[in-house]
Amino acid sequence: MTANEIRDSYKKFFESKQHAIVPSAPMVIKDDPTLMFTNAGMNQWKDIILGTRDPEPRRRADTQKCLRVSGKHNDLEEVGHDTYHHTMFEMLGNWSFGDYFKEGAIDMAWEYLVDVLKLNPEDLYVTVFEGSPEENIPRDDEAAKYWAKHVPEDHIINGNKHDNFWEMGDTGPCGPCSEIHVDSRTPEQKAASGKSGRELVNQDDPQVIEIWNLVFMQFNRKADGSLEKLGMNVIDTGMGFERLVRMLQGKHSNYDTDVFQPIIKAEQQITGLKYYTFEEETVNPISKEQDDINVAMRVCADHLRAVSFSIADGQLPSNAKAGYVIRRILRRAVRYAYTFLGQKDGFLHKLVPTLVAEMGDAFPELKAQQQLITKVIKEEEDSFLRTLEKGIGMLNDAMGQLKAEGKTELDGVQAFRLFDTYGFPLDLTELICRENGFTVNEEQFNVEMQKQKERARNAAAVENSDWVELAQGEQQFVGYDYTEYECHIMRYRKVTQKKNEFYELVLDYTPFYGEMGGQVGDCGVICNEAETIDIIDTKRENGQSVHIVKALPKDPSAQFMACVDTDKRNASAANHTATHLLDYALKQVLGDHVEQKGSFVSPDTLRFDFSHFEKVTDEQIREVERMVNDMIRQDIHIDEHRDVPFDEAKKLGAIALFGEKYGDKVRVVRFGPSCEFCGGIHASSTGRIGFFKIISESSVAAGIRRIEAKTGKECEELLYQTEDMLKAVKAFFNNAKDLQGVIKKYIDEHDSMKKEIEGFQAQAVERAAKQLVEKARDINGVKVVSAVLPMNPAAAKDLAFKIRAAVDKSLLCVLGTHADNKPQLSIMMSDDMVSDHGLNAGQMVREAAKLIKGGGGGQPHFAQAGGKNADGLSAAVDKVIELAKL
Numbered sequence: 001m002t003a004n005e006i007r008d009s010y011k012k013f014f015e016s017k018q019h020a021i022v023p024s025a026p027m028v029i030k031d032d033p034t035l036m037f038t039n040a041g042m043n044q045w046k047d048i049i050l051g052t053r054d055p056e057p058r059r060r061a062d063t064q065k066c067l068r069v070s071g072k073h074n075d076l077e078e079v080g081h082d083t084y085h086h087t088m089f090e091m092l093g094n095w096s097f098g099d100y101f102k103e104g105a106i107d108m109a110w111e112y113l114v115d116v117l118k119l120n121p122e123d124l125y126v127t128v129f130e131g132s133p134e135e136n137i138p139r140d141d142e143a144a145k146y147w148a149k150h151v152p153e154d155h156i157i158n159g160n161k162h163d164n165f166w167e168m169g170d171t172g173p174c175g176p177c178s179e180i181h182v183d184s185r186t187p188e189q190k191a192a193s194g195k196s197g198r199e200l201v202n203q204d205d206p207q208v209i210e211i212w213n214l215v216f217m218q219f220n221r222k223a224d225g226s227l228e229k230l231g232m233n234v235i236d237t238g239m240g241f242e243r244l245v246r247m248l249q250g251k252h253s254n255y256d257t258d259v260f261q262p263i264i265k266a267e268q269q270i271t272g273l274k275y276y277t278f279e280e281e282t283v284n285p286i287s288k289e290q291d292d293i294n295v296a297m298r299v300c301a302d303h304l305r306a307v308s309f310s311i312a313d314g315q316l317p318s319n320a321k322a323g324y325v326i327r328r329i330l331r332r333a334v335r336y337a338y339t340f341l342g343q344k345d346g347f348l349h350k351l352v353p354t355l356v357a358e359m360g361d362a363f364p365e366l367k368a369q370q371q372l373i374t375k376v377i378k379e380e381e382d383s384f385l386r387t388l389e390k391g392i393g394m395l396n397d398a399m400g401q402l403k404a405e406g407k408t409e410l411d412g413v414q415a416f417r418l419f420d421t422y423g424f425p426l427d428l429t430e431l432i433c434r435e436n437g438f439t440v441n442e443e444q445f446n447v448e449m450q451k452q453k454e455r456a457r458n459a460a461a462v463e464n465s466d467w468v469e470l471a472q473g474e475q476q477f478v479g480y481d482y483t484e485y486e487c488h489i490m491r492y493r494k495v496t497q498k499k500n501e502f503y504e505l506v507l508d509y510t511p512f513y514g515e516m517g518g519q520v521g522d523c524g525v526i527c528n529e530a531e532t533i534d535i536i537d538t539k540r541e542n543g544q545s546v547h548i549v550k551a552l553p554k555d556p557s558a559q560f561m562a563c564v565d566t567d568k569r570n571a572s573a574a575n576h577t578a579t580h581l582l583d584y585a586l587k588q589v590l591g592d593h594v595e596q597k598g599s600f601v602s603p604d605t606l607r608f609d610f611s612h613f614e615k616v617t618d619e620q621i622r623e624v625e626r627m628v629n630d631m632i633r634q635d636i637h638i639d640e641h642r643d644v645p646f647d648e649a650k651k652l653g654a655i656a657l658f659g660e661k662y663g664d665k666v667r668v669v670r671f672g673p674s675c676e677f678c679g680g681i682h683a684s685s686t687g688r689i690g691f692f693k694i695i696s697e698s699s700v701a702a703g704i705r706r707i708e709a710k711t712g713k714e715c716e717e718l719l720y721q722t723e724d725m726l727k728a729v730k731a732f733f734n735n736a737k738d739l740q741g742v743i744k745k746y747i748d749e750h751d752s753m754k755k756e757i758e759g760f761q762a763q764a765v766e767r768a769a770k771q772l773v774e775k776a777r778d779i780n781g782v783k784v785v786s787a788v789l790p791m792n793p794a795a796a797k798d799l800a801f802k803i804r805a806a807v808d809k810s811l812l813c814v815l816g817t818h819a820d821n822k823p824q825l826s827i828m829m830s831d832d833m834v835s836d837h838g839l840n841a842g843q844m845v846r847e848a849a850k851l852i853k854g855g856g857g858g859q860p861h862f863a864q865a866g867g868k869n870a871d872g873l874s875a876a877v878d879k880v881i882e883l884a885k886l
């Protein structure tokens with residue numbers, strides 16, 4: 001079976017078991033402060049599991065794009081070195097929300113693997129949770145009993161808390177799990193090892209690996225660590241697609257399957273190097289050098305997928321958060337390609353066409369954005385390769401220094417600096433050092449690394465206490481229709497972040513929009529006769545609006561009126577609507593390749609990032625502005641459709657964004673020709689925007705432009721400011737009618753006057769040089785020119801050089817000059833004064849400058865110093881002559 005057929009068979013099987021087949025959520029998570037990337041299939045069901053979203057349909061299945069490179073699941077360092085961990089992989093999953101439980105999940109998993117896919121049951125082992133006496137949780141006998149229906153006792157293995165007890169986080173849903181492991185060793189390997197598959201489960205053997213984890217969520221962990229029963233039992237399973245494909249295609253490495261082979265073939269073609277598959281390696285044991293090449297090819301093939309899918313999902317490499325994680329993955333690939341595949345120029349971007357050819361059908365977002373993906377990767381590669389070269393230069397200098405000092409060890413602080421500024425991981429630094437006969441102090445490096453980790457941890461630490469539940473149920477958002485609404489607090493909790501304390505409230509009914517889709521959250525108050533509480537912000541978490549307050553009401557169970565600050569809300573709404581019109585106009589003016597890549601909408605500004613490959617010209621900007629303002633004047637009313645099935649919305653012509661998570665039912669917002677999927681708050685008609693003006697257009701990354709714009713009242717302010725400034729400028733020029741002409745004339749006059757003055761200055765310097773040389777004293781055969789005179793520093797330097805040109809031997813010239821009460825000391829000598837008299841102008845100027853309270857330096861024959869005390873100038877000049885000891 002091909003990979004694509006296997007993916008389909010999974011969906012078909014669970015469809016036949018009454019599961020709704022649902023799409024993968026985006027790999028990049030945009031609206032969850034606790035998680036940057038999807039790292040398991042269950043992420044997108046978090047709100048159902050936490051009980052804040054309707055669980056229907058209760059049986060679901062999908063294949064989910066996952067990325068495990070940060071936080072709790074970080075496999076990055078394994079990737080490439082082993083053959084079964086990836087950064088990005090697909091996780092096949094099936095879920096039951098309060099429907100079947102352990103028995104159903106176990107039976108279905110077994111039926112699929114053994115009856116449908118025909119995996120050999122003798123090679124399958126399962127694990128069950130052994131129990132935890134200190135937590136008072138018994139062994140999962142229930143799961144063991146159901147497994148016993150399918151496998152002999154010696155294929156059931158007890159597992160500890162680390163492997164067999166799953167937790168969503170420090171708090172929240174958790175429960176025991178059962179993993180299915182496959183012994184995929186060849187008969188020869190089995191015979192040679194003398195160990196049973198059972199003995200190798202969870203022992204990091206590359207041929208005895210876990211493929212499927214069945215999680216049985218039945219507890220909820222509270223902030224004090226104790227467990228309570230979960231309201232609804234949940235089945236959450238995850239099977240690594242690439243590992244399954246490998247088992248079914250009879251391979252012994254994920255990279256030998258049709259998921260990766262086309263990319264690896266392309267790598268071999270570009271580099272001219274060979275990759276050895278598992279079979280080839282077995283017949284023909286490979287050298288250390290060849291193993292490095294193998295690892296590097298795996299790293300690049302893997303990272304290419306992770307980076308390309310992230311960019312397609314709208315996450316570009318950058319300096320912070322999720323963008324930084326992507327940048328690090330990309331850089332890791334560049335390093336391996338650079339070091340082991342001899343790729344001194346960008347390499348990864350050349351593999352994009354192969355990836356798109358292989359996966360573009362299953363993931364159309366790749367195909368649609370191939371040009372952007374290629375461009376972004378290439379730019380990142382080029383810029384990192386430049387950094388890499390700088391880092392290597394720095395390392396070479398450091399090694400040169402060590403050699404000069406007769407040392408052989410690079411200190412760890414320096415190695416860490418290379419890591420921190422140039423992205424050099426320790427192994428690369430060690431490799432280069434080793435090649436040159438040096439070692440690296442690893443211990444020191446680790447200390448520095450630890451320090452940095454602690455700094456990061458302290459900065460990010462957030463402490464949440466348990467939710468205090470006042471009422472059960474799902475929150476109703478009424479903010480599309482109301483800005484005031486009666487409500488009760490359903491639950492609240494205390495949050496501590498960087499020593500700041502605040503509370504989060506969840507209301508039963510709320511008109512408050514929680515920050516989402518680039519639009520900032522509402523502020524306002526909740527109030528009743530007894531008190532008024534400020535809502536300082538509203539966030540969105542697990543599909544609900546969470547209101548942020550500094551202090552709790554005295555009586556949290558009372559009824560309140562929730563009132564949104566409508567001035568701010570209306571301004572944000574107008575900006576959001578303007579963003580839609582801008583998006584539309586950009587597509588009209590620049591072309592259909594314009595794709596939204598980010599947006600920020602607040603009461604006072606809007607920002608819109610989009611794909612476009614060159615600067616937007618001033619004419620194009622004007623055209624876009626005119627188009628948007630036309631639509632504003634047409635005062636088009638909002639045409640809003642809520643709860644439209646996704647496919648129907650697409651038929652309406654609504655624009656969906658890549659990398660955005662949409663439910664089965666979506667909201668469509670139309671203003672005339674602009675039609676988008678959008679959950680945000682909008683103006684009731686375009687006329688409310690008032691006016692639209694682009695403030696700036698710039699580049700944010702390769703292939704991505706950013707427009708900032710203002711609307712309505714903000715534009716009015718802008719107009720007043722501009723008008724005031726213009727008035728002030730006109731006043732300078734006696735309110736001249738032809739202001740531009742007058743200013744141009746002034747500039748021309750200024751330029752010619754400047755030239756004239758420079759000419760005078762040059763003549764003056766010439767004259768002064770002549771006079772000073774004529775007045776020169778002779779001290780023991782040395783011509784001493786000295787003077788204190790008013791002159792600016794540039795002219796003083798000029799003067800010194802003119803004097804040197806006039807006297808080519810035995811010259812000591814000391815000039816004390818001052819301009820604007822700032823003293824300057826200049827020393828100029830002929831070369832023989834340095835070579836024969838052993839004088840050094842730099843040293844002399846430093847010493848003498850003390851008298852003008854200043855400092856400076858320079859070359860042996862010419863040096864200058866500035867200072868603060870002009871009164872000391874003539875003493876300083878004398879001092880220089882004294883120091884010369886003529």
Ligand code: ATP
Nearest residue numbers: 068075084085086089210211212213238239240243
């Ligand atoms: P392992 O111990 O092999 O790292 P895990 O315990 O981290 O696996 P789970 O979190 O239970 O795995 O994920 C469910 C399934 O997803 C695993 O059984 C495996 O098939 C697959 N999987 C997990 N991590 C990766 C990865 N980095 N690359 C590819 N597949 C993976």
Ligand code: MG
Nearest residue numbers: 068073074075
């Ligand atoms: Mg793991």
